Amino acid sequence: MNTATRKEEIVAVASSLFKEKGYNAVSMRDIAQEMGIKAASLYNHISGKQEILSTLILYLARKFTSGMQAVIDSGGTPLDKIKEVIEMHIDITVNHSEALAALNNDWMHLENEDLSNFVRMREDYEDNFRKIIKQGIEEGDLKPRHPEVILFSILSTLRTLYLWYQKRGKLDVNVLKKDMVAVLLEGIV
Amino acid sequence: MNTATRKEEIVAVASSLFKEKGYNAVSMRDIAQEMGIKAASLYNHISGKQEILSTLILYLARKFTSGMQAVIDSGGTPLDKIKEVIEMHIDITVNHSEALAALNNDWMHLENEDLSNFVRMREDYEDNFRKIIKQGIEEGDLKPRHPEVILFSILSTLRTLYLWYQKRGKLDVNVLKKDMVAVLLEGIV
């Protein structure tokens, strides 16, 4: 068992505690206890509590960034791209539902360059999505609604998916994608 | 200036600090400093940090509960009721955008009966909304999508509205309601 693996274990355990109580309400002693060791032993594998948070969040932020880049490069219509973004979000959520809580709720506890890098990535992400939506409206694929309302109604739904995906009996991923795309794009009436 | 007013002032100041950093990252000294007094002085008006949180959250939770009851009693079609729920959320968000952060992110730090009361109110709220949606599907007003997907895509959007409502140049409330209802009900394509 090498150090890298042990570190990943710590990050994984911390993720699920952060999801329950938030970054600041989880102590190093809590994390250690959950792993069956003492708090001081954690420092053989990580440099501090901050590193756990930044490892966690920046790993996911990079996934979203590269996922968005893949969508942009895909060459489809704006409507195709929106579908791809939705599906990407669902894929990441299904595979990392524990860690997503920290990304959504605890990013402001990042420090220095980690914080500014995250904020920049998040702004870029939203900007890219906004451009796709605006292009869709210009080309007549989308109804002429306020782009900001479209952007945040889709993004809000996708970003909080991690909260209810698992507690509702683990819907099949493909069914979820299909229904989600339908509801978000075509509405409900 | 009576005690009740001073307490409300504390709760208001705390709300906006909680929104920025979360309940556990805000100290009594932070709150006091923001008010220009010392931490110990806060205890002339409140019994403790917990009381700030529970005052804040339960006040809002009751607003949502009574708002939902008004919708149920309104006697409209399921579709009418969904529109009313959306408009109610927007009204509460516009009037209490600071305090909504704690309701969404810090409710788990409530204690004892406050916690159980809140959880019950939240479950009841979702149940009531779910019933409206299911009835809408049965009566043919809504497309036959998975009710859970409809419920949470609408609710997620409404619950995170406080995050972006003000930073996007304060859209007019009535325009926001109109666009939001349109996007959530009729989709974007």
Added chain:
DNA sequence: TAACAAAACTAACGTTTGTTAGTTACATAT
């Protein structure tokens, strides 16, 4: 002016926090 209540203050308390230092247990390689 004296009395009173409200709301601020200073000082300190016991805990909990993240973290460091130094030490021990144990498996693997020489």
Added chain:
DNA sequence: ATATGTAACTAACAAACGTTAGTTTTGTTA
């Protein structure tokens, strides 16, 4: 058998936390 490196341990630190006790300031009422 010895040496080495990994990963656990105990003990302790300074700082920050929520909170309490007792005191002073301030403004209003009799």
